[in-house]
Every structure is written in C-alpha cells, then in structure tokens.
Amino acid sequence: MSDFWIILTASIVAINAGLLGCFLLLRKMAMVGDAISHAVLPGIVVAYYFSGDKTSGLLLLGATLTGVLAAFLIDFLSRKAKIQGDASIGITYTLLFAVGMIMISSWMQGNVDIDMECVLYGDIATIHMDKIIVDDNLYLGPRAFYVEIIAFAIIGLSLFFGFKGFKLLAFNIDYARSLGINTGKWHYALMTLVSLTTVVAFEVVGAVLVVGFLIIPPATAQLVSTKLREMLLFTCLFGISAVISGYYLAVWLNVSITGSMVMVSGIIFFAVLIFQRIRNSSKQKIEFTEELTQYDQANK
Amino acid sequence: MQTFIDFISFKDPNVFYVVIGMICINSSSALIGSFAYLRKRSLIGDAVAHSLLPGICLGFIMAGEKNMIYLFFGAFFTGWLSTYLVDYIVNKSKIKQDAAIGIVLSSFFALGIVLLTFIQNGGYSDQGGLNHFLFGQAAAINKDELILFAVILAVIVGSIILFYRSFIIVSFNSDYAKSIGLPVRSIEFLMTSLTVLAIAAGIQALGVVLMSALIVTPAAAARFWSHKLKRMLFIAVVFSVFSGLLGAYISYANSNTPTGPWVVMILSIITLISFVGSTKRGILARYLKARKNKSKILLENILKAIYHYHERQNLENDLNLVLASAEILKVRRFDTTELQKGLNQLIRRGFIGRENNNYFLTEEGMTESKRIVRLHRLWEQYLLKRTSMDIFHVHSGAEAIEHILSPEIEKELEKELGIVGIPKEDF
Amino acid sequence: MNENCAIEVHNLTTTYGGAPVLWDVDFDLPAGKIIGVIGPNGSGKTTLLKTIMGLLEPSSGYVKIFNQDLSKMREKIAYVPQRESVDWDFPASVFDVVMMGRYRKGNLFKRTNNTDIEIVEECIEKVGLTEFRNRQIAQLSGGQQQRVFIARALAQKADIYLMDEPFVGVDAATENSILSLLEEMRNTGKTVLIIHHDLQTVSDYFDYLVLLNTRLIAKGTPQDVLTEENLSNAYGGQLTLLAKVANLIKENQFPIREKDVDL
Ligand SMILES: Nc1ncnc2c1ncn2[C@@H]1O[C@H](COP(=O)(O)OP(=O)(O)OP(=O)(O)O)[C@@H](O)[C@H]1O
Numbered sequence: 001m002s003d004f005w006i007i008l009t010a011s012i013v014a015i016n017a018g019l020l021g022c023f024l025l026l027r028k029m030a031m032v033g034d035a036i037s038h039a040v041l042p043g044i045v046v047a048y049y050f051s052g053d054k055t056s057g058l059l060l061l062g063a064t065l066t067g068v069l070a071a072f073l074i075d076f077l078s079r080k081a082k083i084q085g086d087a088s089i090g091i092t093y094t095l096l097f098a099v100g101m102i103m104i105s106s107w108m109q110g111n112v113d114i115d116m117e118c119v120l121y122g123d124i125a126t127i128h129m130d131k132i133i134v135d136d137n138l139y140l141g142p143r144a145f146y147v148e149i150i151a152f153a154i155i156g157l158s159l160f161f162g163f164k165g166f167k168l169l170a171f172n173i174d175y176a177r178s179l180g181i182n183t184g185k186w187h188y189a190l191m192t193l194v195s196l197t198t199v200v201a202f203e204v205v206g207a208v209l210v211v212g213f214l215i216i217p218p219a220t221a222q223l224v225s226t227k228l229r230e231m232l233l234f235t236c237l238f239g240i241s242a243v244i245s246g247y248y249l250a251v252w253l254n255v256s257i258t259g260s261m262v263m264v265s266g267i268i269f270f271a272v273l274i275f276q277r278i279r280n281s282s283k284q285k286i287e288f289t290e291e292l293t294q295y296d297q298a299n300k
Numbered sequence: 301m302q303t304f305i306d307f308i309s310f311k312d313p314n315v316f317y318v319v320i321g322m323i324c325i326n327s328s329s330a331l332i333g334s335f336a337y338l339r340k341r342s343l344i345g346d347a348v349a350h351s352l353l354p355g356i357c358l359g360f361i362m363a364g365e366k367n368m369i370y371l372f373f374g375a376f377f378t379g380w381l382s383t384y385l386v387d388y389i390v391n392k393s394k395i396k397q398d399a400a401i402g403i404v405l406s407s408f409f410a411l412g413i414v415l416l417t418f419i420q421n422g423g424y425s426d427q428g429g430l431n432h433f434l435f436g437q438a439a440a441i442n443k444d445e446l447i448l449f450a451v452i453l454a455v456i457v458g459s460i461i462l463f464y465r466s467f468i469i470v471s472f473n474s475d476y477a478k479s480i481g482l483p484v485r486s487i488e489f490l491m492t493s494l495t496v497l498a499i500a501a502g503i504q505a506l507g508v509v510l511m512s513a514l515i516v517t518p519a520a521a522a523r524f525w526s527h528k529l530k531r532m533l534f535i536a537v538v539f540s541v542f543s544g545l546l547g548a549y550i551s552y553a554n555s556n557t558p559t560g561p562w563v564v565m566i567l568s569i570i571t572l573i574s575f576v577g578s579t580k581r582g583i584l585a586r587y588l589k590a591r592k593n594k595s596k597i598l599l600e601n602i603l604k605a606i607y608h609y610h611e612r613q614n615l616e617n618d619l620n621l622v623l624a625s626a627e628i629l630k631v632r633r634f635d636t637t638e639l640q641k642g643l644n645q646l647i648r649r650g651f652i653g654r655e656n657n658n659y660f661l662t663e664e665g666m667t668e669s670k671r672i673v674r675l676h677r678l679w680e681q682y683l684l685k686r687t688s689m690d691i692f693h694v695h696s697g698a699e700a701i702e703h704i705l706s707p708e709i710e711k712e713l714e715k716e717l718g719i720v721g722i723p724k725e726d727f
Numbered sequence: 728m729n730e731n732c733a734i735e736v737h738n739l740t741t742t743y744g745g746a747p748v749l750w751d752v753d754f755d756l757p758a759g760k761i762i763g764v765i766g767p768n769g770s771g772k773t774t775l776l777k778t779i780m781g782l783l784e785p786s787s788g789y790v791k792i793f794n795q796d797l798s799k800m801r802e803k804i805a806y807v808p809q810r811e812s813v814d815w816d817f818p819a820s821v822f823d824v825v826m827m828g829r830y831r832k833g834n835l836f837k838r839t840n841n842t843d844i845e846i847v848e849e850c851i852e853k854v855g856l857t858e859f860r861n862r863q864i865a866q867l868s869g870g871q872q873q874r875v876f877i878a879r880a881l882a883q884k885a886d887i888y889l890m891d892e893p894f895v896g897v898d899a900a901t902e903n904s905i906l907s908l909l910e911e912m913r914n915t916g917k918t919v920l921i922i923h924h925d926l927q928t929v930s931d932y933f934d935y936l937v938l939l940n941t942r943l944i945a946k947g948t949p950q951d952v953l954t955e956e957n958l959s960n961a962y963g964g965q966l967t968l969l970a971k972v973a974n975l976i977k978e979n980q981f982p983i984r985e986k987d988v989d990l
Pocket residue numbers: 743744748766767768769770771772773774775
C-alpha cells in the first residue's frame with residue numbers, strides 16, 4: 001500500500017515542479033529555480049522551530065516568502081550591485097542555504113523531523129507514517145499527498161487562468177510590457193509559485209534534489225515539443241515515468257528513492273537527446289544522398 | 301578565549317592542517333573563480349561541484365575503502381565529464397546553458413546520492429567520512445590531503461603565471477584568441493582541468509552543495525574593489541582565505557558544526573561590505589561623489605552668476621565691482637542658505653572676497669568664473685553646429701555640462717569651433 | 728498643440744548606468760506618415776523606440792502619444808522588437824505568436840474569441856504566411872520570422888507602429904511586399920516609425936526622417952535631412968567629443984540636468 005502512495009505523491013511533486021519548471025526554463029531562469037529551492041531552507045527551519053509542527057500553515061507561508069526573497073535578492077544583486085546574473089544566483093543561494101544549515105546545526109540537534117539527510121533527499125520512504133485516518137478503518141492516505149494535491153490545485157488554476165500571461169512573459173517580456181502588462185507582478189507570481197512548490201516538496205524530496213524535478217522533465221519535453229501545451233503535457237509524462245521507474249529501481253537496489261528518481265530522469269533526458277541526434281543525423285544523411293543522386297542524374 | 305588561543309597556537313596538530321589546508325583550498329578556488337567570473341561561467345562551478353559526489357563514491361567503491369587517490373581521481377573524472385556534458389547539451393540541442401547546468405548538476409548529484417546510499421547500505425566499513433563531502437568538514441583534513449592541496453595550489457598558481465596572457469585573451473574573447481592563432485581548445489582544456497582540480501580540493505572544506513560559493517563569491521566581492529585583473533585576483537584570494545580561516549575557527553570552536561556554512565556566511569558579509577564601502581563602485585563612494593558633484597555645481601554656478609552680473613554692468617574685467625547676495629539672486633535662482641554656504645566656501649578657497657556684506661571676485665575667482673562661462677558657451681556653440689538644437693534650446697542643453705568639461709575637451713572644442721576667448725553670444 | 732502630431736518627444740534623455748545614450752532629443756512626428764529613424768550603430772535608435780514604448784525610464788523629458796500619456800494610449804501603439812530579442816526555439820507556432828497581438832491587459836484572463844481568431848488569420852495572410860500557419864517558429868527563415876513579428880503588430884490593430892529594423896535579413900521581394908503593406912496602412916491613416924539602416928533606400932521609403940546620433944542631428948523630409956553636412960555630422964565621426972563628454976558624465980556619476988542635483 002505504501003508503494004502506491006509514495007508513487008502517487010511523488011508523481012504530483014513531479015507534475016507541480018515540472019509545470020512551473022517549463023516556464024522557468026523558457027525564461028532562461030532554470031538556475032533561479034535551483035536557487036529558490038535551496039533558499040527556502042532557512043524559512044522552513046524557522047517555521048519548524050517556532051511552530052514545532054509540520055502541518056502549520058505558517059510554515060508554508062514563511063518558507064514560501066524566503067523563496068521569493070531569494071528571487072528578489074538575485075534581482076537586486078544583478079541590477080543594483082551590478083554583479084553578473086550567474087554570480088548573483090550563486091551568491092544568493094549559497095548564502096541562504098548556509099543560513100539554513102547553521103540554524104539546523106545549532107537549533108535542531110536531535111530533532112527527528114528535520115536533519116541534513118532530510119534536506120538532501122526528503123523523507124519519501126516514510127511519508128506514510130504521517131497519515132490521515134478518519135476513524136480506525138478508513139485510511140485516507142499520507143498527509144503529504146494532500147498537501148501536494150492542494151498545491152497542485154493552486155498551481156493548476158494559476159497556470160490555467162494565467163496561461164496567456166505566463167506564456168507572453170516567457171516568450172517576449174519587452175513585448176508584454178509594451179502592451180502595458182505589469183511584468184513585475186507576473187514575474188513574482190511565478191516566483192511565488194515556484195517557491196511554494198519547493199516548500200511543499202521539501203518534506204517529500206528534500207531541498208537539493210527538487211531541482212531535478214523542476215528542470216529535467218521540462219528540458220526533456222522541450223526537446224520533443226513544438227507547442228507550449230505539448231511541452232507541458234510531455235513534462236508530466238516524463239516526470240511520472242521517472243518517478244515510477246526510479247521508485248522500483250531504488251527498491252531493487254536498496255538506495256535513496258528520491259535520488260534514484262532524479263537519476264532516472266537524467267537518464268531519460270540523455271536518452272532522448274541522443275536518440276534525437278541519431279535520428280536527425282540519419283535523416284540528414286538520407287536527404288544528402290537523395291540530393292547527391294539527383295545531382296548525379298542531372299549531370300548525366 | 302581559550303579555544304581561540306588553542307586555535308592560533310596550533311596546540312592541536314590538526315588545527316595546523318586545517319589552517320594550511322584552508323589557505324591552499326581557498327586560494328585555489330578564488331583564483332579559478334576570478335577567471336570563471338571573467339568568462340561569465342560562474343555557475344559551471346556549481347555543476348562541477350555537485351558532479352564530484354558520484355566520482356567520490358565510485359572511487360570509494362572501486363578501492364573498497366577511503367583511499368584518497370581513488371576518491372580524487374573518481375572526482376576529477378566525473379567533474380570533468382560534467383563540464384563536457386554541459387557544453388555538449390548546449391551545442392547539440394536547443395537547451396540553453398542555465399538549463400544544461402541544472403540538468404547535469406541534478407542528475408550527477410542524484411547519482412551520487414544513489415551511490416552514497418548504496419555504500420551506506422552495502423556494509424562497507426570505513427565509509428563514515430563520505431558524508432563530510434556533502435557539507436564540508438575542514439577538521440577532517442589530514443596530512444596526506446594537505447600535501448595534495450598544496451600541490452594543486454602550486455599547479456594552479458604555476459599555470460596562471462605561465463599562461464597568464466593566454467588565459468586573459470581566451471576569457472575575454474575566444475574568437476579573437478582563435479584569430480591570432482592561440483590554441484584555444486588546449487587552453488580551455490587546461491582551464492577546465494584547473495577548475496575541476498580547485499573544486500575537488502574545495503569540497504573537503506565546503507561540501508558539494510556550497511562549494512560554488514568559493515568560486516563565485518570572492519570574485520564578485522573583489523570586483524567591487526578593482527578592475528585590474530591582477531589586483532582582483534589578489535583581493536579575491538585575501539577575502540577567501542580570511543573567510544576560510546575564520547569559518548574553520550568557528551567550526552572548531554563549536555565542534556560538530558560543519559565548516560562550509562560559516563565560510564559562506566563570512567564571504568557573503570564581506571561581499572555586502574564591499575558593496576556598501578568599496579572605493580570604486582560601492583554605494584558609499586557613489587553617495588560621496590554625488591555630494592561632491594553637487595557642491596562643485598553650486599560653487600561654479602555662483603561664480604558664473606557673479607560673472608554674468610559683471611557682464612550686465614559691462615565691467616567684465618573689473619575686480620573692484622562689489623555686489624550683495626541679493627544681486628546674485630537676481631541673476632540666478634539659488635536656495636538662500638545654499639547660496640550662503642557656497643559663498644563662504646568660495647571665500648575660503650580664495651575665489652571671492654567679502655567687504656561688509658558685499659562680495660567681489662578675486663583675481664583667481666575672475667579667471668575661474670571666466671573659464672566656466674566660456675565652457676558653457678563653447679558647448680552651446682558646439683550643439684548649434686553639430687546637432688539640430690536651435691538657439692532656444694542650447695542654453696538648457698549646455699547647462700550642467702560646463703561643470704564636467706575637462707581641459708582636454710576644452711582644447712578640442714576650441715580647435716573644432718575655432719573660437720578663442722569667451723564667445724559673446726549667450727543663449 | 729499640433730492636431731496632426733502622432734508622437735511628441737520632448738527633451739528626452741535616456742541613460743544607461745549614467746551615460747546618456749539619448750540626449751536632449753526633441754521632435755514631433757506627423758501622423759499618417761511612414762517615418763524613418765536612421766543613424767549609425769549604437770546611436771540610440773533602439774533606445775529611442777524603447778523609451779517611447781515606456782520600456783525604459785527616461786532620466787528627463789517626456790513622450791506624448793496623440794497629446795496623451797502613454798498609459799492611456801497603449802492600445803493605439805504597437806511595437807515590433809528586433810528579431811534577435813527573442814528566443815526562436817520557443818515552442819510556439821506562427822499562429823500562437825500572432826495571437827499574442829490580441830492580448831491586452833484586460834483580456835489576459837479571458838479566452839480568445841472568434842473575432843480574435845479571424846483577425847489573426849487575416850494578419851497572417853497579409854504577410855503571406857498562411858501556409859506556415861502551424862509551423863513552429865524555429866523552423867522559419869529569418870525573413871519569415873520577421874514577418875511573424877509584423878503580423879503580430881498588425882493584429883494589435885493600433886494606430887501607430889514602431890518597428891525596430893524590420894528589413895534586416897529580408898530579401899528584396901519580401902522587403903517590397905512589406906513596404907507596400909506599410910504604404911497601404913499609411914493610406915488608411917496609420918503612422919509607422921521604422922528604424923532603418925540602408926541609406927540607399929531611405930528617400931524612397933520614407934515621408935519623414937529622424938537622424939540620430941545620441942543627439943538629434945536632423946529631422947524633416949528626406950531632402951532636408953539627407954544633406955552632406957547632416958550626414959557627416961551623424962556618420963562622419965564628428966561627434967567623438969560628444970562621446971567623450973558622455974563618458975566623463977558616466978565616470979563621475981554626474982547629473983545631466985541640474986535639477987537632479989537640487990533634489
Ligand atoms: N542594456 C544596456 N546597458 C548598457 N548600455 C547599453 C544597453 N543597451 C544599449 N546600450 C548602449 O547604448 C547605446 C545605444 O544603443 P542602441 O541599442 O539604442 O543603439 P542602436 O542605434 O539601436 O544601434 P544598432 O544600429 O546597432 O541597433 C550603445 O552604445 C549601446 O552600447
């Protein structure tokens with residue numbers, strides 16, 4: 001039974017992260033997503049520390065805000081302090097992650113809920129221990145699953161209604177501004193959603209590996225899609241395939257489940273990339289030989 | 301206090317290893333990071349750092365124990381592979397560099413985690429220290445590693461000295477480097493290898509997750525202080541070593557806390573201080589400069605106004621003409637307290653003198669005010685001649701510019717316009 | 728104010744990091760004309776368009792569209808950016824991109840309706856891309872991509888069109904067909920402002936010219952503007968002094984207007 005819930009929960013994590021990841025990727029902000037996912041750590045630690053409770057809404061809110069703060073800081077460093085964009089990202093996320101680690105090592109000694117292992121790859125194997133049971137018989141599944149479902153609803157609705165806006169922002173931000181659209185608001189809306197995703201995913205997959213869910217499936221999808229909707233759909237498919245096969249691989253080898261899922265995701269990416277290159281080059285070869293024969297015939 | 305004395309007196313031989321180790325590690329990565337910054341490839345270091353983990357684990361599995369040589373070569377191999385893959389993805393598909401870095405970084409790191417848990421669950425003895433590579437533990441540096449780090453630093457410093465010019469040219473403009481016949485590929489190969497070496501050394505202290513701070517942050521902080529590469533390299537090294545030592549000390553004093561986060565914190569604080577206080581691009585310097593500009597403009601405008609008063613009386617060269625501040629205000633609007641402050645300053649500088657409540661230009665003041673008025677009018681003439689501005693707009697267009705024109709530009713204006721003395725026309 | 732003035736640029740100064748790139752530029756542009764903006768590389772043409780569109784904040788001066796603030800006239804003005812300004816690998820078809828021309832601040836959250844679709848189809852046809860309607864934009868040639876951008880602007884149904892180098896990478900036949908399209912628009916009273924590089928063709932293409940090199944060098948009919956003196960002022964390297972002064976201003980963080988000092 002727990003297999004089922006783990007796969008289901010992780011699949012929703014993959015969908016949530018992947019959908020937003022598509023927009024990050026298209027905006028060339030993949031590493032900003034990486035930074036946000038690291039940067040929510042201090043927010044999560046502070047929220048744990050003060051509320052002492054995993055279910056707290058305060059936790060989610062506080063941690064989400066640190067992610068947005070990271071996005072803001074990156075912006076500030078590159079625009080006001082004129083530090084290169086890449087370097088701004090590196091500085092911001094290492095700083096916030098370091099703050100989180102210092103908090104953990106000084107406040108969280110012996111805390112079972114949050115330790116460095118959990119930061120690395122979450123507690124996916126044990127999510128079923130924190131479950132929702134209505135009365136003795138009716139088991140409704142792990143709490144993390146419901147948190148993810150709520151996040152999915154928020155993200156799904158935002159993307160559905162804001163589809164045009166996010167698309168325009170990703171394709172051509174100057175043009176969006178020329179239409180009088182407040183791109184700042186849209187930008188921070190996206191950052192908030194990304195931050196929210198990484199916060200709720202923290203418990204399941206940790207802060208470090210979530211970036212694999214955020215970037216790899218969308219990148220794989222981008223290789224094979226010609227339209228944005230297609231890309232979103234493929235992202236979900238690639239994400240879910242990685243989750244399922246990664247899970248069974250992990251069980252078989254007795255290794256980290258999250259690690260295995262992201263690893264498989266990476267393998268899928270490289271497989272698609274190489275497959276595509278082989279196909280393209282053979283196609284080119286065929287075209288070339290056709291041209292050659294035509295040329296020969298014409299010369300005769 | 302006692303711990304501090306223990307620390308700096310190397311009472312514990314381990315402390316000695318840590319200190320020397322941090323100096324080697326941080327110097328190496330600061331040097332490499334500065335070049336990475338110039339090449340706008342700061343985040344590649346992030347991908348490399350994360351990619352070392354599977355290499356270390358593979359090295360461990362192959363050796364069956366924590367054999368430094370195996371770990372190191374494993375790390376070097378996967379680190380190299382990661383930069384190769386990033387370039388491969390960017391060149392061979394429509395995926396852009398940032399996403400390529402993210403893909404490689406997370407795939408390799410995930411592989412590392414898988415291998416790490418494989419080792420942990422696989423009943424290897426002596427695997428305890430592998431965790432240190434995740435978040436860094438400077439205290440774990442031992443003598444053998446120290447020697448390795450020193451060698452790496454020597455290799456990096458040696459290569460930079462030998463290939464300094466080639467590195468610069470390739471960093472700034474690799475197309476140009478190619479065009480003048482430099483072996484760009486070999487140089488890039490060397491730079492990548494050095495980067496992987498530096499990072500491989502660094503993860504002992506910082507851990508794979510935070511390692512990119514050692515690459516990125518010192519360079520970014522140093523950039524505030526100098527635009528000259530040599531000086532930037534030096535400053536980056538100083539910042540980085542200082543943070544490394546302080547971080548190692550804090551971690552030593554609070555046993556059990558990892559070193560990495562403290563080093564990163566201190567480096568970030570240094571960056572912040574640089575941003576505020578640096579002499580070139582800091583906000584403090586900018587604020588001071590703005591104040592200086594403001595006062596210069598005020599003083600020169602007062603002198604200009606006095607000279608205009610002279611002109612109105614047709615007494616351009618008369619040093620005996622005196623006027624009250626009210627008369628200055630008739631020529632040009634000033635805030636009265638500002639004007640008073642400005643007049644006092646001009647007296648202190650010897651440009652004007654005071655008699656009862658009246659003011660007059662000194663010889664120097666006369667020369668100075670003529671210079672300013674002349675610059676203003678030369679610029680007006682220039683605008684008239686070279687742009688479409690008409691006589692109604694040139695005055696406001698030239699306002700404020702007279703304060704900035706340097707003597708060299710004055711000469712050029714003179715030559716271009718063929719004007720000597722002060723142009724009579726005032727628009 | 729002049730009734731017939733489409734765009735009024737008043738004493739406009741735009742800076743990048745303190746250095747003026749557009750400096751005290753001042754002109755009125757007549758409505759219902761095809762207007763060319765010319766000047767050497769780096770002379771601030773793109774910056775001018777972006778400042779007019781409100782994408783860059785001027786450090787002094789202002790822009791009026793039909794005597795109104797830009798914020799009130801957004802719907803009346805369409806912008807065609809430089810082709811390199813976007814990533815053409817974006818997963819979208821020609822139709823998708825042209826449809827963006829129908830997006831408005833007010834309808835972002837609404838579904839597209841049939842009128843929008845009709846307009847989009849019509850604009851795609853006008854630029855001759857009907858057969859490529861469903862192609863991914865990455866699989867178009869440079870000239871075709873340029874036409875996609877023009878179609879998107881047409882779909883905005885604006886009165887003023889600002890185009891940044893629409894003829895770059897376009898073959899002669901396409902250039903002519905785009906031009907006759909623009910002339911047709913002009914004849915229905917639209918105003919078109921185009922950044923152009925080819926001095927050979929300017930007098931044939933444009934009714935009115937703006938010659939720029941950081942400063943406004945000249946404006947008016949092609950005959951008035953294309954004089955020996957103006958051209959040598961703009962292209963002949965006569966303005967090195969101007970560049971030096973701009974540099975000094977940047978290095979010393981000097982305010983360009985005195986009122987900036989008397990905060
Ligand atoms: N984002 C920026 N930051 C700093 N300087 C910039 C920026 N964008 C443009 N510039 C500078 O401003 C000046 C004018 O640029 P602009 O793009 O307006 O020129 P242009 O006339 O459009 O040139 P081209 O014909 O090459 O398109 C150039 O010198 C350029 O270096």
